[in-house]
Structures are given as structure tokens and as C-alpha cells.
Amino acid sequence: MTTVHNxxxxxxxxxxxxxQPEPELIAIAAEIIHRGGLVGxxxxxxxxxxxxxxxxxxxxxxxxxxxxxxxxxLIVHVAEPAMVRTLVSELPPLAEQLITQFWPGPLTLxxxxxxxxxxxxxxxxxxxxxxxxxxxxxxxxxxxAQVPIAAPSANRSGRPSPxxxxxxxxxxxxxxxxxxxxxxxxxxxxxxxxDLTAGVPTILRPGGVTREExxxxxxxxxxDPHVEGKGVxxxxxxxxxxxxxxxxxxxxxxxxxxxxLVEGEESRVVEHILTLRARYRQSGKRVAVLAxxxxxxxxxxxxPPEFLAVLGGRDELAVVAARLYRTLRACDEAGVDVILxxxxxxxxxxxxxxxxxxxxxxxxxxxx
Numbered sequence: 113m114t115t116v117h118n119x120x121x122x123x124x125x126x127x128x129x130x131x132q133p134e135p136e137l138i139a140i141a142a143e144i145i146h147r148g149g150l151v152g153x154x155x156x157x158x159x160x161x162x163x164x165x166x167x168x169x170x171x172x173x174x175x176x177x178x179x180x181x182x183x184x185x186l187i188v189h190v191a192e193p194a195m196v197r198t199l200v201s202e203l204p205p206l207a208e209q210l211i212t213q214f215w216p217g218p219l220t221l222x223x224x225x226x227x228x229x230x231x232x233x234x235x236x237x238x239x240x241x242x243x244x245x246x247x248x249x250x251x252x253x254x255x256x257a258q259v260p261i262a263a264p265s266a267n268r269s270g271r272p273s274p275x276x277x278x279x280x281x282x283x284x285x286x287x288x289x290x291x292x293x294x295x296x297x298x299x300x301x302x303x304x305x306x307d308l309t310a311g312v313p314t315i316l317r318p319g320g321v322t323r324e325e326x327x328x329x330x331x332x333x334x335x336d337p338h339v340e341g342k343g344v345x346x347x348x349x350x351x352x353x354x355x356x357x358x359x360x361x362x363x364x365x366x367x368x369x370x371x372x373l374v375e376g377e378e379s380r381v382v383e384h385i386l387t388l389r390a391r392y393r394q395s396g397k398r399v400a401v402l403a404x405x406x407x408x409x410x411x412x413x414x415x416p417p418e419f420l421a422v423l424g425g426r427d428e429l430a431v432v433a434a435r436l437y438r439t440l441r442a443c444d445e446a447g448v449d450v451i452l453x454x455x456x457x458x459x460x461x462x463x464x465x466x467x468x469x470x471x472x473x474x475x476x477x478x479x480x
Contacts, residue, residue: 124290125281130154133249133294135256141290142256145170149289150177152266152280153253155245157218157299157320158273158437159280160189160263161288162253165199171232171262177287180269185235186262187220187303188242191254199240199260201226206330207308213329216246218303218320233262243303249294265302266291272365272440272472275300279441300434301464307336315339318463339467364471367440369400369448373473375455376480382410384480385452392450400443402453419446429461436468 124144126137141151148170151162161178163170165188175182190196193211197203201224210221225240234240242260245251254261265273266280266288274280277293285291304319306326314334315323326333372388374381389399389411400419401411408422421439424431443451453469456462470477 121286121289123281123285123288125277125293126290127293128249130294131248133252133292135252137292138249138252138256141253141292142258144289145253145257145259145261148173150174150287151253152274152277152284152288152291153250153263154247154277154292154294154297155189155250156247156297157245157302158275158297159266159277160245160250160261161266161280161284162189162261162263164257165233165260165262166228166230168230168232171230174262174264175232177284178264178267178269180264182232183235184264184269185237185241186233186264187305188229188233188240189250189254189261189263190242190244191251193244195254195260196223196242199226199229199242200224204308206313209329210306210308210326211244214321214325215244216251217244218246218299219243219326220303220305220317220319222305222307222309222316224309239307239309241305247294247297249292253292270364270366272367272437273302275434275437279438296438298434299430300436300438301461301468304464306333310334318467320461320464322460323463324460339463365437365440365468366472366474367451368444369451370476371440371451371453371469371473372476372478373453373455373469374478374480378404378407380480381454382407384478385454386410386414388452397449398447400446400448400451402439402451404454404456407454419443419448423456426457429456429459429465432456432465433461436465440472 128137145164163174220241220243222239222241229240267274268283275297277291280291299320302319304321305317307314307316312334313330316336323333374384392399398418402421405425423435456465458466
């Protein structure tokens with residue numbers, strides 16, 4: 113057990129077995145939750161920053177620790193499906209079907225909220241987002257705390273989400289009471305958020321459960337226009353409406369350096385990135401390139417960049433998802449001045465990968 117001192121809070125760093133977490137360490141974290149404290153913990157997607165969902169003051173501390181805008185709703189994590197009924201005013205049969213099919217797992221359901229859910233959790237919306245994570249440490253923590261746990265990703269707001277406990281410590285050490293280190297996460301991008309309060313089930317954020325998988329169960333699945341950057345931004349780049357789900361802000365998941373995303377036919381993407389890289393280097397900038405496995409050789413041949421990361425092949429989207437956030441953080445650690453990233457196919461997990469890359473790029477998207 114390590115304790116990190118910073119500011120006024122001592123952050124306990126608790127190393128736990130990812131598959132069989134030690135009950136005594138889980139008990140320490142659960143007691144912190146009961147006292148109104150904050151705990152970073154692993155899920156199968158990314159690390160979450162948890163507080164007692166019933167405790168308004170504790171939930172408010174999440175926003176303070178992250179620097180998170182108050183209009184950005186949180187996801188509530190449960191350890192068993194029965195917990196959901198305390199959070200919602202009704203549980204439609206379709207929700208029960210999805211729970212049976214996909215829980216525990218990376219699927220968040222947006223449902224009508226119960227009156228007892230604090231406004232701080234829902235950002236004042238009449239809905240609540242709920243999921244049951246598929247990670248032994250997360251489930252053990254929620255079970256030991258015996259309360260639903262509100263938890264966004266455990267990073268500073270707008271930054272790449274954390275996929276290791278070290279990422280959490282770097283962003284939030286000294287601001288939260290404890291971090292449960294259960295090793296690196298598996299999926300690497302957040303859960304899919306599915307709104308069941310609309311006429312047609314609608315994806316608000318693509319994630320670990322794909323649209324194709326949902327369609328097998330639901331038939332028709334809509335995608336909110338914001339997912340591909342449509343209908344959310346004003347001419348000045350501001351939000352036209354309050355976000356209905358985490359990750360709907362116009363820039364999110366962003367590294368320190370500006371990220372330029374280049375999408376289009378493969379050869380034209382490579383040519384454009386090579387041109388951009390030469391231009392930035394002439395002005396003295398340190399450039400990182402995030403490439404597909406199929407194209408990485410071109411960048412190595414033409415004056416290798418200071419930082420070249422191979423995210424994975426066009427048919428290895430699960431690998432790309434798992435590597436994405438840690439690669440963005442590695443760019444920060446390398447101190448690059450600009451990041452040039454290739455686009456990926458949008459089928460399956462590629463939809464989540466491209467959603468995160470587009471959010472990280474903000475307005476810096478080039479179509480070639």
C-alpha cells in the first residue's frame with residue numbers, strides 16, 4: 113500500500129489482484145465510499161472515479177476533482193440488475209432483455225430516473241444512465257459498498273481516459289482518497305451509451321458493445337447525430353444543447369498537443385500526413401504520427417517522425433481501441449507539439465475509435 117501526499121488529501125494506492133481482489137483492500141475502498149470519499153477503480157473499459165450515488169456532496173466532489181462541467185451527466189454503476197430498480201422510475205421489458213444479454217459488460221442504458229437520484233448525478237435531466245461493469249474489482253467494490261456508485265472516467269476533464277492506475281494517479285493524485293490498481297483495462301474505450309427513452313433505441317456514445325451487436329437484439333438502432341459530429345456544434349464551436357450523455361462535448365479525450373485527424377482514401381491520407389509533417393517540421397515542431405499497421409512503413413521510409421505509434425491494422429479494431437488512450441498519453445509524455453492521426457474503418461469497434469479521435473481532434477479534421 114502506497115500513500116501519495118499532495119495538496120490536502122492523501123491518496124491511498126491499493127494494489128489488488130485483478131481477478132480475485134483482496135477483501136481487506138476492497139473493504140478500505142468501500143469504507144471511503146461510505147464516508148463520502150472518492151475512489152479510482154478499474155472497469156473492463158477504462159478506470160472510473162467513484163462516489164456514493166446517493167450522496168450529493170460526494171457526487172459534487174467528482175466534478176470538483178475532475179474539473180468537470182456540471183451539465184455533463186454521470187453513469188451509475190451497479191453490482192447486480194436488482195440495483196437498477198432503485199435508480200429508475202420504470203424498467204421497460206426491452207431494458208430487461210438488454211440487461212440479460214449484455215450485463216455485466218460495456219453497455220450503459222439511459223432510463224427514466226427515480227425521484228431519489230440526486231440532480232448532481234443526472235445533471236438535472238429526467239433520465240439516469242446505468243451499467244453493470246464486467247470487472248471483478250469494480251463488482252467487488254460496489255458489492256462491498258452496498259450502494260450504487262456514480263463514476264465517470266478517472267481523469268482530468270477533457271483529457272484521454274485512463275487505462276491504468278498510473279494514469280489516474282498522474283491526473284488525480286492528491287485530489288481523491290484512494291486508487292484501486294487492478295492492472296491495465298481490457299477494452300480501452302468507454303461503454304456504449306444507449307438511450308431507451310426515445311422512440312427508437314438510440315446510441316448516444318459508441319463503445320464496447322457495437323451497433324451491430326445491438327441490432328441483433330433490437331433490430332432497429334438509431335445513432336444520435338452528435339456521434340459523427342453533426343448537429344451539436346454552433347458556428348463558434350459551442351454546444352447547441354446540454355449533453356445527454358458523457359462524451360458529447362465538442363472536444364473530449366484530448367491530449368495536450370493539438371491532434372489533426374486525416375480521413376479518406378488510404379494513399380491520400382498518407383500523402384497528406386507526409387505533407388503536413390514536413391510543414392510542421394520546417395517550423396521546428398516535434399510531430400507524432402498515429403498510423404495503421406498497413407501504412408506505418410511509409411512514414412518510416414520518408415524521414416521518420418520523432419514519434420510514430422502503430423495503433424493496429426484496419427481489421428484489428430479491438431487492438432486499436434485498447435491502445436488509443438495510452439498512446440495519446442504517451443504523446444504527452446514525449447512532449448510532441450502536434451499529433452497527426454489516420455482515420456480507421458467505422459464498423460464494429462471502429463465506430464467508438466473514430467468517435468474518440470474526432471472528439472480529441474475537435475475542429476481539426478481533414479477529409480482527403
